[in-house]
Amino acid sequence: MNEPKYISVAIDGPAGAGKSTIAKRVAKDLGYLYVDTGAIYRTVGYHMSLMGIGPKDKDGIERCIDDVNIAIEYRDDGLQHMILNGQDVTDLIRSPEMSMMASGVSAQPCVRAYLLDMQRELARTHNVVMDGRDIGTVVLPDAQVKVYLTASAEVRADRRWRELTAKGELVRYEDVYTDVVKRDEQDMNRAIAPLKCADDAEVLDCSYLSIEQVVAEMKAIIRKKAGV
Numbered sequence: 001m002n003e004p005k006y007i008s009v010a011i012d013g014p015a016g017a018g019k020s021t022i023a024k025r026v027a028k029d030l031g032y033l034y035v036d037t038g039a040i041y042r043t044v045g046y047h048m049s050l051m052g053i054g055p056k057d058k059d060g061i062e063r064c065i066d067d068v069n070i071a072i073e074y075r076d077d078g079l080q081h082m083i084l085n086g087q088d089v090t091d092l093i094r095s096p097e098m099s100m101m102a103s104g105v106s107a108q109p110c111v112r113a114y115l116l117d118m119q120r121e122l123a124r125t126h127n128v129v130m131d132g133r134d135i136g137t138v139v140l141p142d143a144q145v146k147v148y149l150t151a152s153a154e155v156r157a158d159r160r161w162r163e164l165t166a167k168g169e170l171v172r173y174e175d176v177y178t179d180v181v182k183r184d185e186q187d188m189n190r191a192i193a194p195l196k197c198a199d200d201a202e203v204l205d206c207s208y209l210s211i212e213q214v215v216a217e218m219k220a221i222i223r224k225k226a227g228v
């Protein structure tokens with residue numbers, strides 16, 4: 001068997017565990033491409049909401065999925081820009097409503113099938129740090145490094161609440177906590193590609209670790225598994 005040309009670091013875990021913060025930092029330090037797959041699901045969710053289609057409307061989503069034209073652009077600002085049918089929706093997909101919408105549409109098999117190739121192609125052509133829910137289990141089962149990054153629901157809700165508040169959004173901690181728990185429930189219990197820890201993933205509980213500590217732990221795991 002040929003050795004794979006590129007290295008894939010797969011990071012999965014529940015909402016608000018800090019996957020994107022950590023993955024982005026690690027990718028930058030290693031010079032790898034950071035792929036935020038949640039943003040891709042959010043973009044699909046955004047399109048469906050524009051079309052007035054609900055997250056559980058299987059027929060509506062199947063009807064519209066082929067109209068979703070997504071491009072990912074990496075710009076100098078360090079952000080992964082999501083372009084939906086020519087429009088930059090990077091900021092628009094970050095609301096609590098779009099979090100729930102993304103979680104809803106991501107349970108639809110046609111959505112997951114539609115996005116699978118896009119994610120695999122990025123890993124086939126780049127060294128990647130890719131974060132999501134099913135990267136180590138479904139998208140990149142042969143990834144050299146797999147990490148399941150988690151934290152308690154209280155800590156994750158607190159982080160999300162601080163993030164949203166810092167952006168000037170008026171949200172109550174209780175509502176953020178309820179959303180986090182509901183999203184865990186949906187993401188872990190859907191029939192297709194549910195969030196779960198891959199058998200060969202390292203579990204990293206970051207409830208009581210600083211960002212610096214998690215980045216260091218993550219790099220130690222990558223060094224051990226991939227020698228980089």
Ligand code: DC
Nearest residue numbers: 037038039041102103106132133134
């Ligand atoms: O990582 P995030 O919070 O931006 O993800 C938004 C939703 O998208 C999440 O609740 C479930 C879905 N998702 C998924 O099903 N599979 C992925 N690989 C990434 C995200």
